[in-house]
Amino acid sequence: MANIISDETIEYVGILSKLELSDQEKEQAKKDMGRMLDYIDMLNELDTSQVEPMSHVFPVHNVFREDVVVNQDQRDEILVNAPEQKDGQFQVPKTVE
Numbered sequence: 001m002a003n004i005i006s007d008e009t010i011e012y013v014g015i016l017s018k019l020e021l022s023d024q025e026k027e028q029a030k031k032d033m034g035r036m037l038d039y040i041d042m043l044n045e046l047d048t049s050q051v052e053p054m055s056h057v058f059p060v061h062n063v064f065r066e067d068v069v070v071n072q073d074q075r076d077e078i079l080v081n082a083p084e085q086k087d088g089q090f091q092v093p094k095t096v097e
Contacts, residue, residue: 005033 010026010033021029075088084091 004037005030009033 007026007030010021010030013029013033014021014026079085079088079090082090
């Protein structure tokens with residue numbers, strides 16, 4: 001699989017990653033990518049038919065808390081601080097014509 005990686009591919013990856021690679025770095029990247037593809041090929045040869053799909057490697061349970069109301073209706077207490085109020089709401093000056 002390593003011989004699939006061409007100089008153009010390395011050049012394109014360098015452009016996408018916004019890296020300026022020297023010729024030596026390009027050759028090293030070519031070898032590294034070849035090794036990665038070889039490893040992926042090796043993994044593809046494994047029999048995974050008996051492996052159950054998973055979404056996470058660790059068992060994950062719902063970590064969110066219950067949605068419980070802790071603040072009751074405090075409108076009257078809050079509106080005590082309002083300079084002006086109308087129909088149970090803050091009344092403010094009109095700002096847009």
